[in-house]
Amino acid sequence: MHRDSVSNYKVPQKSTTYGTVTVEGKRINYEAVAGTLVLKNKEDSPTVSMSYIAYFKNDDKGSDQRPITFIYNGGPGSSTIWLHMGAWGPQRVYLTDTSRTKAPYKTVNNDYSLLDASDLVFIDAPGTGFGKLITKKMGGAGDPKDFYGIDEDGDAFASFINKFISDYGRWNSPKYLFGESYGTFRSAVVANLLQGRYRISLNGVILLSQLLTYENMSDEAKAHPGNDLPYILALPSFAATAWYHHKLPNQPAQLEPFLKEVEHFAMNEYTLALNKGALLDSTSFNEIADKLHDFTGLPLTYIRKANLRVNGPQFEQTLLGTDNEITGRLDARFSGDAVDPLSEYAQYDPMDSYIDGAFAATFNNYVRSQLKFGDGMDYKVYGDVGPWDFRRRKGSGTYANVMPDLANAMIYNPGLKVMLNMGYFDLGTPYFESEYEMHHLPMPISLQKNIEYDLYFSGHMVYLHPESLKQLHDNVARFISTTH
Numbered sequence: 001m002h003r004d005s006v007s008n009y010k011v012p013q014k015s016t017t018y019g020t021v022t023v024e025g026k027r028i029n030y031e032a033v034a035g036t037l038v039l040k041n042k043e044d045s046p047t048v049s050m051s052y053i054a055y056f057k058n059d060d061k062g063s064d065q066r067p068i069t070f071i072y073n074g075g076p077g078s079s080t081i082w083l084h085m086g087a088w089g090p091q092r093v094y095l096t097d098t099s100r101t102k103a104p105y106k107t108v109n110n111d112y113s114l115l116d117a118s119d120l121v122f123i124d125a126p127g128t129g130f131g132k133l134i135t136k137k138m139g140g141a142g143d144p145k146d147f148y149g150i151d152e153d154g155d156a157f158a159s160f161i162n163k164f165i166s167d168y169g170r171w172n173s174p175k176y177l178f179g180e181s182y183g184t185f186r187s188a189v190v191a192n193l194l195q196g197r198y199r200i201s202l203n204g205v206i207l208l209s210q211l212l213t214y215e216n217m218s219d220e221a222k223a224h225p226g227n228d229l230p231y232i233l234a235l236p237s238f239a240a241t242a243w244y245h246h247k248l249p250n251q252p253a254q255l256e257p258f259l260k261e262v263e264h265f266a267m268n269e270y271t272l273a274l275n276k277g278a279l280l281d282s283t284s285f286n287e288i289a290d291k292l293h294d295f296t297g298l299p300l301t302y303i304r305k306a307n308l309r310v311n312g313p314q315f316e317q318t319l320l321g322t323d324n325e326i327t328g329r330l331d332a333r334f335s336g337d338a339v340d341p342l343s344e345y346a347q348y349d350p351m352d353s354y355i356d357g358a359f360a361a362t363f364n365n366y367v368r369s370q371l372k373f374g375d376g377m378d379y380k381v382y383g384d385v386g387p388w389d390f391r392r393r394k395g396s397g398t399y400a401n402v403m404p405d406l407a408n409a410m411i412y413n414p415g416l417k418v419m420l421n422m423g424y425f426d427l428g429t430p431y432f433e434s435e436y437e438m439h440h441l442p443m444p445i446s447l448q449k450n451i452e453y454d455l456y457f458s459g460h461m462v463y464l465h466p467e468s469l470k471q472l473h474d475n476v477a478r479f480i481s482t483t484h
Contacts, residue, residue, distance in 0.1 A: 009049040009132045010140060012038050015373040018058070021090035022109055023116040024473075030090065030115055031058045034373035036131060037167070039159050045141035050160050051130035053371065054121045054168075055090065067118040067174040067203070067480050070161055072125065074182025076153060077385035079128040081363040083180055087463040087472070088114040089122070091370070093362045095355065097465060098333050105358045107366055112463075112473035117480045118176065121164060126156050127383035130374055149389030150400060154189030161190070162198045174203040174484030178476075181429060181460065184210040188406035195412050204417045204483045205406070206476060209330075209426055209460045210434040212406065214390070215399035218312035218430065228274040231309045233433035235266045238315050239295045240424040241332035247297030247319055255424065255457075262295050263432060274308065312427045316346040326350065331459025332425040355464065356381075407443035410450060417483045419452045421472060426460040452479065 014035025021028050033056070036049045056063065071088060073080045085093045085107070092110035095101060114120060124131055126147040133147065134140030147156055165171050179187035184207040194200040214220060221230035239262040242248050243255055252258040273280055273288045280288075289303045296303075298310060298318055306314070316327045317338065324341040328334035328351035336350030360381055368374050390400040410416050420438060422431035438451055454475050458465035462472050 009036070009134055009138065010038060010046045012036055012049075013373075015371060017371055019090060019370070021113050021115060022111065023113050024111060026116060028057055028090075028113075028115055029059050031056045032090075032371055034367060034371040037160055037163055038134070039156060039163070041141050043141070046134045047140055047142040048126045048133050048147060048156065049131045050126060050156065051124045052121055052160075052164070053084065053089075053367070053373075054119070054164075055115055056119045057115060063119075064169055065172055065174075067176060067484055068121065068165075068170050069114065069118040069176040069178050069206075069480070070121045070123060070157075070164075071178045072123045072157070072183045072186065073180050074184070074186065075125065075128075075382065075385070076148075076182050076186075076388050077125065077128065077383050078182070079124045079379070079381050079383070080122045081359050081381060082461060083178070083463075084122045085359055085363050085366070086461060087112075087469065088120055088178075090115060091362075091366055093358050095358060095464065098331075098354070100354055101358050103357070103361060105361045107362050112469050114473060114476060117477035119170075119173075123157065123160060125153065125383065125385070127385045128380045129383075130377050130379055144385075145389070148385045148387070149391070150185075150189060150402070151393045152389065153186060154193055157186060157190045158193035158198060161194060162200060165200070174480075175200065176204045176206060176480060177202065178206040178208070180208040181211065184208065184429075185212060185400075185402055188212060188402035188409070191409035191416070192405040192412075195409055195416075201413055202409070202416055204419060204479060205409070206419045206421070206479065207434075208421045208462060208472075209423065209429045210420055210437065211429045212403045212437045213399055213401035215401065216433050216437065218427065218433075221309070221311045228271075228309065229436075230311065230433075231274065232266050232271055233436055234312055234315075234427065234430045235270065235292075235295065236262045236432045237332070237424065237427055237430035238310070238319075241315075241327060241427065242295070242297035242319060244333055244425060245297075245320065245327070245335070249294055249297065259424070265291060265295065266432070270308075313345040316427060317343060327427070328425075328459065330426060330428045331423070331461060331464060332427050333459060333465075351459065351461075351464075355461075403437060403441055407441040410441070410447050411443050414447065414450075417450050417452070417479070419454070419476070419479045421454050421456065421462060421475070423456050423458040423460060423462045423465075423468070425458065428460050431455060 033054045091107040094106045133142035177187045218230045218234035293300045326346040329349045331351045334351040339347040456462045456468040458468040463469040
């Protein structure tokens with residue numbers, strides 16, 4: 001995009017370049033398109049410009065039937081640089097796992113780009129990336145309330161995908177959604193909309209670090225007394241984190257068998273004890289406290305003071321507290337100095353402090369220097385999308401919950417396959433919570449066979465761990481190849 005067209009958001013823009021990537025030893029030539037699509041309302045007035053970057057394998061015969069995957073991060077309010085530069089794009093930001101890097105940052109060939117299995121479309125949410133709401137002042141009809149909410153956001157993404165496959169002639173391609181974090185929440189809504197409203201059949205929905213209902217979030221547990229599920233479902237991730245940092249009183253040699261023991265305790269003795277509330281006798285209380293100490297490494301006095309209920313932010317602040325350090329929230333393998341060692345809660349996420357600068361710098365350089373797009377424009381890594389409307393248009397309830405959306409999409413299309421990818425050390429969307437939600441989708445039990453589960457020795461952004469990125473690539477590429 002040239003500078004003289006920067007202010008003209010009402011007109012779709014794009015820049016086309018060409019490149020190569022080597023994926024697990026195989027050289028792939030591709031066409032890259034960086035640009036914007038403009039959505040319009042029923043009166044044909046422009047409402048929003050959404051930015052995207054698409055990669056098409058350009059030496060593949062019958063490309064109109066090649067799989068295509070629509071990819072996005074979450075937030076809500078995040079752009080999609082993370083999955084682009086960390087997981088699936090042809091260039092990947094160079095990181096050294098949990099060690100810090102500093103400028104000048106660099107990108108490297110992504111040995112695990114998903115371009116070998118599918119064409120890729122990275123979509124930035126409304127209000128993020130190079131996109132912009134086209135308001136009345138700009139000659140459009142865009143309004144924040146039409147985009148910054150569960151259903152509104154889903155509408156925008158479904159409309160974008162519908163328009164994209166028309167513009168690029170991809171109606172007959174096998175189609176996939178890949179969402180991370182709130183992007184999994186979005187995927188449930190979008191999958192239901194695409195199939196029910198647009199008659200766009202999906203082959204698969206790929207979820208990374210899933211959350212389908214805020215009711216089960218450990219972060220919110222303290223605000224909702226009487227609902228003990230968040231404590232129960234977060235416990236295995238607490239245990240995994242304590243194991244990683246060697247804080248357990250009796251350190252097991254292997255993680256997975258240990259977690260099976262924790263999961264069983266969480267769903268049985270721990271659940272029964274918490275369900276009794278104030279009726280729990282003192283002997284049982286102390287037995288449960290002892291077990292929680294064995295499984296989390298937290299001090300017994302702290303566990304008892306917490307009434308056997310420790311939420312995520314408290315755990316992050318306390319586990320490494322004797323060293324005045326905190327763990328990461330989204331990836332608890334990371335650690336950092338506590339802002340306030342006396343605080344009840346961790347006040348920042350160390351993972352963010354390790355990676356944010358590297359991702360922002362490398363993407364902004366890459367998109368302008370190699371993709372030839374964005375000259376004179378500002379790329380919003382995070383957009384100002386508040387206040388977000390968590391109310392649903394249909395239905396009621398205190399908590400935002402999209403489990404029915406995903407269930408409806410699977411019922412409507414019984415051939416739809418779902419893949420769930422989870423990191424052991426994710427305290428934001430704990431893996432056991434994700435599994436629990438999938439096991440409770442309101443749909444025929446027979447459809448459960450369409451769901452695949454994969455776990456990784458990493459956190460929320462599984463791809464930050466190099467070995468896990470390879471495993472993630474191989475699992476997702478296999479999933480795509482076997483579902484079309």
